[in-house]
Amino acid sequence: MEKRIITIGRECGSGGHTIGKLVAERLGIAFYDKEIVEMVAAKTKLAPEFIAAHGEYFQSGSLGHIIGYGGRFAGASLRSQSSLQDQMFIVQSDLIHEIAEKEPCVIVGRCADYILQERRDKLDVFIHSAMPFKIERSVREHGLDPEKAESILKKRDRARRHHYNFYTHSDWGRAEHYSITLDSGLLGVPKCVELICCAAQ
């Protein structure tokens, strides 16, 4: 395999997680998505719920929210949520470098394309699709309320975009940042898996 590391950015509901998992299975390599939450939790002692909520989403929130989780961050003063988020980004970045060094893998989200930008053995993927496909998928697979699905998906993507653009100083979802981008609604999940495996080999 020419590309050892495959990073996958994705719109909420586009099937990026599923596609990444199937790519990893087909190529026989490791898969990291929510696994990273547990690993960051183990390093920082922060609650996994907090890491999941802030590890790749910009959230409006208060210090009380953080303290509510009983969070403690090694060496961090709990002066503001953003400084905590910055430090979490650093821990997460170090972890992503360690993972990439350790083994061939698929890494979903968390600005991994940017964090590993110096590596030449990397394929950067972005998965997107039209809203009807994302709604149908989110209702079917994740039990979202059909009436609220669109606004939930849009809100999550705004937070993801904000987080990505803030930490990478670039523009989430612009073709120029990725090796390959795919419309999963138009192409279908199996075809996306096939194309990514073909591109990586």
Add this chain to the structure above:
Amino acid sequence: MEKRIITIGRECGSGGHTIGKLVAERLGIAFYDKEIVEMVAAKTKLAPEFIAAHGEYFQSGSLGHIIGYGGRFAGASLRSQSSLQDQMFIVQSDLIHEIAEKEPCVIVGRCADYILQERRDKLDVFIHSAMPFKIERSVREHGLDPEKAESILKKRDRARRHHYNFYTHSDWGRAEHYSITLDSGLLGVPKCVELICCAAQ
């Protein structure tokens, strides 16, 4: 073949023309790029040079420039370059609809993805790459002066972007507008051809 029509948007120097031609050859379908210039010229009696310069580039210029070509546009008053450009866009759009109706094909540039947006039998591709690849390719294949290549490529892409964004009210090069986008510098031309053929079938 599931997708009869393949549209290819591309950055200058990224090899989009070559990739499109090879895709058409491999799939045994028609190929339209500069061919469209001649067809628009035949319909409008405008000089091919003018159509090539304005058919997918926003140009700063004067009416004198148009009259200098001895141009005549059916039914058009030569009051301004932009109104002429608008009418040329309409003629070009009608032609692209005719071509798509007539036969399976690859169409390069000219907002074909947007013009044919109602069709379901269409794959929209965007080809891009990093500047060093585009410079090297443009110097080798098109004889551009190595000292001036970067500024020439950037200027052409600005004009293409402006033209596309003006007529489509969207954002040239954003993943969400395309079925698949590919980094030709990272993947190489043969792999791009393979991926597009795979996505179309």
